[in-house]
Amino acid sequence: MNIKEVAGLSGLPAKTIRYYEDIGLVRPARADNGYRAFSERDGAKLAFLARARSLGFSIDDCRALLSLYEDRSRASADVKALAEDRLEEIDRKITELEGLKATLSQLVRRCHGDDRPDCPILEDLAGQG
Amino acid sequence: MNIKEVAGLSGLPAKTIRYYEDIGLVRPARADNGYRAFSERDGAKLAFLARARSLGFSIDDCRALLSLYEDRSRASADVKALAEDRLEEIDRKITELEGLKATLSQLVRRCHGDDRPDCPILEDLAGQG
DNA sequence: CTTGACCTTCCAGTGGCTGGAAGCCCCATA
């Protein structure tokens, strides 16, 4: 399989796949002409990575998940712990964004938004709100 | 005012303030010894930036907000538009994170999390879920 | 034989800082 095919299968851009090779996440074989030759297994690994990344796992998390994935004697507790950390992180981010949203939408509501210069948003930013 | 003092006032690290000078957000005067000499106005500007950044505005947004802030004849509608764009972005991010959270927490619930190797989380990541 | 799609490597840039080295400057204390 050439890079474009595996890119299509995994949903990752070719550039990203090359990058993943650079940082050692995949190690595709090489054909005689120097082209990367991806196996089925490489394809599965890349799809795994794409899915894990889309769920917000960092590259380091992915490295850990991959090695757990390939370790037949892993404990599912280890995976669960990683996933739970991610969940907490997501919760923290949601909370933070909700806070921003509350503040900003209050400011937006208070700003009349016409062609006059007085603006509660700028006043708040300047610390006079 | 030296950099450390204005850092304390604005809540920004000194490093960040130097960086903001680099990219042209502030232009503090210089004392004879080469030290940056911040005016009250510089301090206010930096506090403005700190607040805007903490509300999630990008540096480019901040540049626009600053110039609106300093433009006595600005229309508040322009500011409101920027803030509304940010709100939409925040909403999109929250929605995305809620989606991730739903998927991940479902996976976590289904994983028994003990010392056995079978794990629905990895199965899902591998596309067999 | 040419065209055009594909592949390769390598370098640089994104955003928004952050860390660290090397070297002034300034003030207080011994």
Place this chain on the structure above:
DNA sequence: TATGGGGCTTCCAGCCACTGGAAGGTCAAG
């Protein structure tokens, strides 16, 4: 007057996870 410690300066490198682009090799079709 030496010295110590903090603060200040510049500059370079690195973070994360790619992404864009240049320069050039390879392959299949017409």
